[in-house]
Amino acid sequence: MLLANPWWLLGLLVVAGLIGLYVYIQRKRTSRAMKFANLEILKTVTPKRTDRFRHVPFALLAVGLILLTVALAGPQADRKVPRNRATVMLVMDVSRSMNATDVAPSRIKAAQAAAKKFATELTEGINLGLISFAGTPTTLVSPTPDHNATKDAVDKLQLDDKTATGEGIFAALDQIRTLNSLLGGDKGAPPAHIVLLSDGKQTVPESQDAPRGAFSAARKAKERGVPVSTISFGTQSGAVEIEGERIPVPVDDASLKKISQLAAPGGRFFTASSLEELNAVYSSLQEQIGYETTRGENSHPWVLAGTILALLGAVGALVLNQRLP
Known part of the structure; x- marks a missing residue:
């Protein structure tokens, strides 16, 4: 894929930093929770629902940001x-x-x-x-x-x-x-x-x-x-x-x-x-x-897909986690 402004791909480093920060915060949160002396009390204060999907909203947001960054780089495509x-x-x-x-x-x-x-x-x-x-x-x-x-x-x-x-x-x-x-x-x-x-x-x-x-x-x-x-x-x-x-x-x-x-x-x-x-x-x-x-320029599909994923991530975070990522 040819890019008109490939230097915009440096923005992927910012996205990578956000992903790293998210992982760090999640581990710190788990570490603090494990400091409870009584695990029975911990079970009563944590949500009973499964939280295996709680990372999905952030994953959607991260992929959306990646696609939007590629769009800024100006992807080119051949067309008739x-x-x-x-x-x-x-x-x-x-x-x-x-x-x-x-x-x-x-x-x-x-x-x-x-x-x-x-x-x-x-x-x-x-x-x-x-x-x-x-x-x-x-x-x-x-x-x-x-x-x-x-x-x-x-x-x-x-x-x-x-x-x-x-x-x-x-x-x-x-x-x-x-x-x-x-x-x-x-x-x-x-x-x-x-x-x-x-x-x-x-x-x-x-x-x-x-x-x-x-x-x-x-x-x-x-x-x-x-x-x-x-x-x-x-x-x-x-x-x-x-x-x-x-x-x-x-x-x-x-x-x-x-x-x-x-x-x-x-x-x-x-x-x-x-x-x-x-x-x-x-x-x-x-x-x-x-x-x-x-x-010519072919950034529209990347902008569309990135925006949709970012919006889905935001909605998912509010529905699943009751807060934005």
Whole structure:
């Protein structure tokens, strides 16, 4: 346990002194009582009730004082608090492979439902934006605390040819930089996070290490300190019908995992092969992105417990001993 003012713990020496004084007084009292020459007379002048609980009130008071002393030392605790002004860019693949039905009712329909749920549950105050990409990226919603704008835009996603994953990431980085410039520059900018959902391998450009490729975009995200969490959505058995031909469209876990690893620390790689799994992924991201852990004062429980015990000790002393300890 971390303490803001540990020197207050020296007060425990005072509590220890009070305990020692109490023990000393009790022994002296017993010693004086034993000086009676006639034990029969002693029995008649001492209370007949049992006194085995007579030390309980002082014990409660002593423990209460210990807890209050610890409270004065300022105990610290980690707690989750909602992020304010953070930026989240949701980047969604709308290539024609997203029309595969290996995820019911289809990859794109399930992805839309999960994205809307994510936008609904995302912590208030976070700037949420939406980018779709196939052969080229399209910024549907610039980062805004109005999450309803993203939910409305998700319903309007349209499938198209090709998959330019890198372009989608670069577009998200541009939106983050634009917002940061409006908020006073990158130096004091709020934290940002990219969430990339895709189901297949990049097709444009051919190499992911090309200047506009996915791996190059991930490295640029690392330069700017932006983590990228990737979601591989679908199964290895996915396929789509194009002009009467059945074309396999298996998910590409390897490249999506590498994207999250190449970007700034803090991003994670997820897989999902159903709407339920995708919702679980988004819930996990909501916990990670929507809240941050901060350390703050946690003296209230100690003050509450110490005060209650001290009061119980005082009441017990009056009831059992007819006097305060």
